[in-house]
Amino acid sequence: MIGRLNHVAIVVPDLAVAASQYRGALGADVSDPQDLPDHGVTTIFVNLPNTKIELLHPFGEDSPIAGFLAKNPSGGMHHVCYEVDDIIAARDRLVTEGARVLGDGEPKTGAHGLPVLFLHPKDFSGTLIELEQAAS
Amino acid sequence: MIGRLNHVAIVVPDLAVAASQYRGALGADVSDPQDLPDHGVTTIFVNLPNTKIELLHPFGEDSPIAGFLAKNPSGGMHHVCYEVDDIIAARDRLVTEGARVLGDGEPKTGAHGLPVLFLHPKDFSGTLIELEQAAS
Numbered sequence: 001m002i003g004r005l006n007h008v009a010i011v012v013p014d015l016a017v018a019a020s021q022y023r024g025a026l027g028a029d030v031s032d033p034q035d036l037p038d039h040g041v042t043t044i045f046v047n048l049p050n051t052k053i054e055l056l057h058p059f060g061e062d063s064p065i066a067g068f069l070a071k072n073p074s075g076g077m078h079h080v081c082y083e084v085d086d087i088i089a090a091r092d093r094l095v096t097e098g099a100r101v102l103g104d105g106e107p108k109t110g111a112h113g114l115p116v117l118f119l120h121p122k123d124f125s126g127t128l129i130e131l132e133q134a135a136s
Numbered sequence: 137m138i139g140r141l142n143h144v145a146i147v148v149p150d151l152a153v154a155a156s157q158y159r160g161a162l163g164a165d166v167s168d169p170q171d172l173p174d175h176g177v178t179t180i181f182v183n184l185p186n187t188k189i190e191l192l193h194p195f196g197e198d199s200p201i202a203g204f205l206a207k208n209p210s211g212g213m214h215h216v217c218y219e220v221d222d223i224i225a226a227r228d229r230l231v232t233e234g235a236r237v238l239g240d241g242e243p244k245t246g247a248h249g250l251p252v253l254f255l256h257p258k259d260f261s262g263t264l265i266e267l268e269q270a271a272s
Contacts, residue, residue: 008216012261021259048139077263125149125154125211126212
């Protein structure tokens with residue numbers, strides 16, 4: 001069911017410092033920061049030949065990643081995102097298999113403007129998983 | 137400098153359970169477990185169209201991931217691995233840029249039989265990074 005790894009999301013304490021680490025020492029193609037007020041994050045993309053890394057920092061109050069950064073003040077890997085062809089079919093399969101979808105179980109519009117779901121880390125060996133409907 | 141994301145490594149408390157989660161609920165292509173005594177891990181590959189996930193569990197005593205699992209008993213994301221064309225040139229660039237290479241600074245033979253280095257998480261916003269020389 002799951003397709004491409006769309007991205008790995010990494011929460012960082014300072015986006016400018018992180019951008020410098022990836023652009024400088026690692027020589028990667030790093031985007032400018034983008035504020036996503038609706039998602040409570042500012043993002044920087046690290047573009048790799050086969051996927052991307054998303055560096056995240058809280059934006060505004062009530063950011064969904066504020067708690068993670070408080071627990072991990074040096075930053076850390078936050079989630080992985082897999083593409084699926086049909087987010088509703090994916091959701092139904094997961095529920096049938098006993099996995100818990102976070103929130104009310106309905107897809108939300110994610111940071112890329114596509115429907116997404118998040119799955120409970122306890123059902124996947126401690127990893128927070130995002131599923132994103134693949135762009136058609 | 138960095139090229140493809142070779143893999144995301146996830147430490148799991150039970151490989152059979154994790155294999156079932158990825159094969160069942162996520163419908164992924166999951167390999168059989170492989171013991172790597174020289175590296176102190178047992179691995180299972182989750183093969184995705186553009187990269188792979190490596191599920192890791194300690195093998196034997198003195199496993200390098202035993203401490204991580206003790207601190208994260210439910211499991212969690214452990215490191216990301218990027219490919220580089222020339223591991224020595226990569227190492228020299230990193231040292232020049234002030235990043236710390238773990239161990240004695242010399243590449244070791246990694247789990248795929250290729251030269252690898254690990255970089256200090258404190259120099260990369262809390263993420264443990266492995267660099268692997270790309271297969272020629």
